[in-house]
Amino acid sequence: MTGLHDDKILILDFGSQYTQLIARRVREAGVYCEIYPWDIDIERIREFGAKGFILSGGPESTLDDAKPEVPLVLFELGLPILGICYGMQAMAQQLGGRVENVGKSEFGYARVRARGHTALLRDIQDEVNDEGHGLLDVWMSHGDRVAELPTGFKLMASTESAPIAGIADEERKIYGLQFHPEVTHTKQGVAIYQRFLHQICGCGSEWNPHNIVEASIAEVRARVGDGHVILGLSGGVDSSVVAALLHEAIDDQLCCIFVDNGLLRYREGDHVMEQFAEHMGVNVIRIDAEDRFLDKLEGLTDPEDKRKAIGNLFIEIFEEEARKHNDADFLAQGTIYPDVIESAGATTGKAHLIKSHHNVGGLPADMRLKLVEPLRELFKDEVRRVGVELGLPHDMVYRHPFPGPGLGVRILGEVRKEYADTLRLADDIFINELRAHDLYDRVSQAFVVFLPVKSVGVTGDGRRYNYVVSLRAVETIDFMTARWADLPYDFLDHVSRRIMNEIEAIARVVYDISGKPPGTIEWE
Numbered sequence: 001m002t003g004l005h006d007d008k009i010l011i012l013d014f015g016s017q018y019t020q021l022i023a024r025r026v027r028e029a030g031v032y033c034e035i036y037p038w039d040i041d042i043e044r045i046r047e048f049g050a051k052g053f054i055l056s057g058g059p060e061s062t063l064d065d066a067k068p069e070v071p072l073v074l075f076e077l078g079l080p081i082l083g084i085c086y087g088m089q090a091m092a093q094q095l096g097g098r099v100e101n102v103g104k105s106e107f108g109y110a111r112v113r114a115r116g117h118t119a120l121l122r123d124i125q126d127e128v129n130d131e132g133h134g135l136l137d138v139w140m141s142h143g144d145r146v147a148e149l150p151t152g153f154k155l156m157a158s159t160e161s162a163p164i165a166g167i168a169d170e171e172r173k174i175y176g177l178q179f180h181p182e183v184t185h186t187k188q189g190v191a192i193y194q195r196f197l198h199q200i201c202g203c204g205s206e207w208n209p210h211n212i213v214e215a216s217i218a219e220v221r222a223r224v225g226d227g228h229v230i231l232g233l234s235g236g237v238d239s240s241v242v243a244a245l246l247h248e249a250i251d252d253q254l255c256c257i258f259v260d261n262g263l264l265r266y267r268e269g270d271h272v273m274e275q276f277a278e279h280m281g282v283n284v285i286r287i288d289a290e291d292r293f294l295d296k297l298e299g300l301t302d303p304e305d306k307r308k309a310i311g312n313l314f315i316e317i318f319e320e321e322a323r324k325h326n327d328a329d330f331l332a333q334g335t336i337y338p339d340v341i342e343s344a345g346a347t348t349g350k351a352h353l354i355k356s357h358h359n360v361g362g363l364p365a366d367m368r369l370k371l372v373e374p375l376r377e378l379f380k381d382e383v384r385r386v387g388v389e390l391g392l393p394h395d396m397v398y399r400h401p402f403p404g405p406g407l408g409v410r411i412l413g414e415v416r417k418e419y420a421d422t423l424r425l426a427d428d429i430f431i432n433e434l435r436a437h438d439l440y441d442r443v444s445q446a447f448v449v450f451l452p453v454k455s456v457g458v459t460g461d462g463r464r465y466n467y468v469v470s471l472r473a474v475e476t477i478d479f480m481t482a483r484w485a486d487l488p489y490d491f492l493d494h495v496s497r498r499i500m501n502e503i504e505a506i507a508r509v510v511y512d513i514s515g516k517p518p519g520t521i522e523w524e
């Protein structure tokens with residue numbers, strides 16, 4: 001066995017916007033970790049079997065009465081702890097130090113002087129000053145600061161505005177940093193995490209795509225035995241990686257159901273079949289349901305009604321098909337770790353950000369099938385690396401996200417086949433040109449939106465009176481906020497010309513320059 005989960009770290013979340021980033025840095029260093037809310041049952045903390053703990057930052061102040069606290073069991077376990085920002089302040093206060101608020105917040109770059117030659121920061125520096133002190137360029141984001149060291153701690157780092165910017169109790173291997181090593185602006189952040197994980201906690205680096213694939217295959221085989229699995233394949237990254245993984249693990253015990261709802265991108269259904277059925281030999285059944293979806297959508301103009309209609313019909317069709325496979329024992333799903341964290345947060349009421357949309361509206365309640373969710377532990381970037389490891393094409397694995405309701409929310413108002421066909425052609429031109437100009441990977445999501453209004457144009461000697469489309473391209477890290485992408489004018493000009501010259505039904509092309517907020521990424 002690979003021992004993928006032998007060395008693991010538990011991250012306690014105090015509500016920082018960077019908590020998932022901490023987890024990704026830990027995983028990138030080859031160490032498995034999970035995120036629990038700070039007030040999780042202490043038995044769960046004991047059972048987890050961590051080799052060390054990381055306490056995240058958070059929006060709260062330790063000076064408030066109702067402040068989140070570090071569970072005392074952490075100090076009893078005698079394992080290494082790294083507290084970041086709020087995590088350091090809470091720890092400092094609980095261990096006998098003092099936190100203060102001098103009314104000055106600090107956000108952004110700062111230069112920290114490392115002190116005391118601690119095991120955490122020794123020889124990690126961006127520069128050395130004339131007196132021989134190591135200096136680090138870091139990212140700060142805090143209001144309160146530690147004013148007095150807790151008992152047994154020494155000073156590890158300082159800045160002008162936070163004289164106590166790092167603390168260490170080397171005997172107990174407890175460290176605190178006021179700055180954020182998980183943010184890429186902290187240049188030595190990766191080195192600091194590696195030091196903590198490998199040297200201080202003694203973790204190896206088993207967590208990598210090759211080992212993840214090997215372990216997942218073994219796990220799926222053990223769980224499924226000679227049972228049969230069905231999977232709803234959408235062509236998106238997550239379900240594609242699940243299909244590839246299960247195919248590798250259980251071959252023809254897997255049956256994929258691909259519902260073509262008529263709201264997919266240009267030739268997408270054919271591509272899915274080519275890749276999975278022809279190329280990889282995966283057992284895929286394609287259900288051509290365009291007519292059923294278009295019928296259901298007739299007369300619907302409200303975006304939420306459209307979403308519901310598409311989601312419900314998808315489940316209905318998927319269930320019909322699933323029933324035909326009455327030998328199936330398992331249903332596979334592409335659930336990934338952020339979904340798990342979000343739904344855990346939703347049950348405890350602690351999620352700071354709750355996504356309002358879900359791909360297909362969840363599982364039918366009366367499904368007797370058992371679940372197989374091989375991506376449950378993975379972040380999106382890990383899913384992609386696993387996809388590449390399994391031999392899926394780069395283009396497929398690094399595709400922009402595509403919403404569950406597909407073109408249904410990119411055709412404003414009522415959805416008609418004529419609109420969808422026109423939109424597919426325009427979208428294909430835009431995407432192909434982005435790829436041809438090496439711009440595709442520079443934007444986070446790009447697509448075309450169909451506006452069912454007519455505008456006047458002129459072609460040759462004739463007058464044209466036809467539809468409008470908008471190009472949309474955004475840059476974003478988390479899709480919760482986004483900037484419109486600053487694409488070169490020449491490029492936009494070229495795309496616009498191609499669309500208007502090649503697609504009769506389009507008389508005008510516009511570019512969407514709305515940010516999120518106040519806009520959303522999709523138009524509906």
Ligand code: XMP
Nearest residue numbers: 357358359401402403404405479520521522
């Ligand atoms: P918005 O439009 O809310 O989009 O800024 C944020 C991200 O979510 C995607 N999106 C959806 N995904 N079902 C989905 O599976 C939906 O109903 C849906 N609506 C928006 C959108 O494409 C973007 O990536």
